[in-house]
Amino acid sequence: MGKEISFTIDGQEIKAFEGENLVTVAQRNGIYIPSLCYFEHIDPPLGSCRVCTCKVNGKTGPACMEKVYSDMRVEVNTLELQDIRKAVTEMMFAEGNHFCPACEKSGNCDLQHVAYEMSIASARFPHLFKDRLIDYEPKRMVIHHNRCVKCMRCVEEVFTDDGQRVFSACGRGNETVLGIDYEQEAKLSEEQALSAMQICPTGAILVKGQSLSLPFGDRAFDLKSVQKNREKAQEVDYGSDITTLEKRTIATISLAGCFGCHMSMLDIDLELVDLLDLVEFNKSPLNDIKEFTQQCDIGLIEGGCCNTENIEVLREFRKKCKILVAMGECAIWGGLPAMRNTISLEECLEEAYLNSVTTQEGEYTIPYHEDLPKILDKVYPCSEIVKIDYYIPGCPPSAEHIWKVVKNLLWGKDYSVLYAEFKYD
């Protein structure tokens, strides 16, 4: 180990041994630098995910590639760098098909965790919805190419007892995929396969017959942030001055959603009674008002757009609501209904109406009628159709999260959304 040195991170003096890795040193000192591909024992570090981007002596680069030395000046938590790290992470969400609510690794996923820590509510990039394979061929594993972020951890870490690689990157550019050697994979022991599943920062590598399901709250990243100071603002007690607040109007709608977000809204139980003193619902499935009768302060949108009617309704909401909030994963980027976005509409409808195991031949046709809304080629996130002002992630978002955001938007009071309330599933 090198000699003891000191340097600064965001102006704070840090002591370490020369040559130690910056990510490790920062972590030891309570400074969070997210990373997905970094592993202390892989040397040289892979430097592939770029989620740990920071600045050293004014130059931007990945923190995992830096060995600390005396007087180096590191910047981690500037607004610019936080935004870059978020953007790189958001790129992974946009590039893959990450349906958290349907993923076995949800709650135990490093990618998801990193995004929680950075409070990523939505990806700024359009989701690419490239069709990718789920490979059941390997003996012990299932490879979900939809979820692979190409960090190369498994490529560098998983070997058979004869020292042969099991994984390699294949292809190039946006066609880069994780290749798996079936012959070598079959030689792995159950423990070796499990360890491959564990080092995967997403749910791309699963082991057959191994259940990852744990109740909410027991999973690795459910409850507590690794950052010391994450929960900043105090909860505001809004009950006492409730009568002094001006009454506001809310409209809500479920487009291509499952009404789960609406169910969640009702989950604040008795507080709902208090809330009704403060807000009035206009058009909403909660009160069954079908048409807008006035301009509203806020519109809560559940679900994305899968047909022409969704588009029409969403545009109406945009016209009638001052603030528009996309509530839940479907409204934000398509969510579970967008699983069909990777395949053609034709294939999807034929499977649903004509070829499914429960349909008799000739029993159904694919519905088409001038009175029916037309189905779109894919499920569009609300933000592609109209301007969306705010996003509340979750499938569904917790009731606390929804109402905190709404109250903040309507009366400008600060509420801290707790780490445990911020989820994609």
Add this chain to the structure above:
Amino acid sequence: MEALTHRTQLLDRLWQYQQAEGFISQEAVKACAQDLHLSEIEIEGVISFYHFFHRKPAGKFIIYLNKSIISETKGYARIKEAFEKETGATLGGVDPSGLFGLYETACIGLSDQEPAALINFYPFVRLNTLKVRQIIAQLKQGVLPENICDEVADHIRYVPDGDKAIFFRDYHPGKSIQRLIDLSPEEAIATIKQSGLSGRGGAFFPTGLKWQLCRDQPAQPKYIVCNADEGEPGTFKDRVLMNALPGLMLEGMIIAGYAVGAEEGIIYLRAEYFWLKEKLERVIARFYRMGLLGKEPGGIANFQFDVRIQMGAGAYVCGEETALLNSMEGKRGEPRTKQYFPVERGFLNLPTIVNNVETLCAASRILELGVEKILQTGTPESPGTKVLSVSGDCLLPGIYEVEWGASIADLIEKCQADDPYFIQISGPSGECISMQEKDRSFSKEDLRCEGSVMIFNRQRDVLQILSNFADFFKSESCGICTPCRAGNFIIQRKLEKIQHGLAYEEDLEEIKKWGKIMQVASRCGLGKTATNSLVMSLAKFPEYFSTIIEKNADGLNWNFDIERATAEYERFKQ
């Protein structure tokens, strides 16, 4: 075949299979894996990285069409159609008889004579539908492509007058390295330093300093790598230098070897220039015969230098020096993380110089002509001349050796460009120039050009140019780092949105912001520079973008194309 003993032989072996059988079979993969004690997936990983390697039969005659923007503007679509019609193959596949495979590829370095194609890696230039018909008819009759391919002209259009030319002047083999007899390695490096030579591949790193750093490394052996993988679309200067002055390049390698203490030189030649390989080999053989290579080349005592050629296999990113080194080691051509410079740990982790063809040629001339002469030309920071490859909308596409400091306007006049509008220098990763900037100069102080100059006139669609670049980066990204792999894909989708007329001002703002993120977060130059031109063009061609972009004032995105989104469903109307 003999068993492979070292992974560095892998690319050559894969080429043997590819050329003998037209593809690389499962047995071949197995054999390579066994020889090298690697798993088969690792061999797959390498094969799938390079687009000239095929895993399925790709035809007896494999035709590659250039899909660069220059080719596009010179009639790519027409030529593609002609090939499809004559061969019966659809682009990206093989005809039913298995005779012809038809594929597209990135720039093949023939931008001065597009539309062009490679058939079994032999060049066919200035194609038209009639010529395509004749070529295919002959191939069907059993004529070999090597017997009917075109002689590729050098098109050297301009060299400075008054004995100012540095590259394209008389060449006598051995004249440069003769100077080494009176120079110590340190003195040779000092000479290069004095000349102000900097890397001509586009990075402008001081060559003398690079050599010094490599010389200072204690590890042995050291290597000299000639980077002949000029993949930047629109560039063909190294092709012409290698064709016209191959000896000059070899002498540059010898000089570098002498200066840093290396005994082996490797030319990494891009597969698009397979047709130059034989010629280079002949010249290398002649150098050996003349005593200019091997033991005591040119009579330099206590020095030995050998040269071999390593073929690339189709990957733009391998022009990046660390990716090139990985490729030479028989690996996927992914750029390395920048923990070490190649001069410290390069080929096989040993000190390595990677210099561009033109840099090495320049080094030869510096020794031959003397520093004084070089310093008399060019600009203070970039003395000497520069070889430019000019293509696109001009009467005289080809090679221009200009003094550093020459202006865009000079060049436009020389190449007789008519009504130029959008000039792309240094390829897609370089910068675009509008006519307001025609007085800017090619120099280290101003426009740092690696050699590619593509001229587009007012009839060309800026968006078509930029989309071509975006497609290029999307498929040529090595895929190892997120910002480049995903970012280029995202940017390409964004351009599609603009092309469909769906974009708003916010989209352009996003392009600028996202480009910046890719620039700072990517691992290598490819991702860092991929959005350069796109972002620049927004500022430099506002009049163009203002006609195609609207404001989304009411937030209702009326541009959203419902008709397009429902077209697929309308097919179910009874």
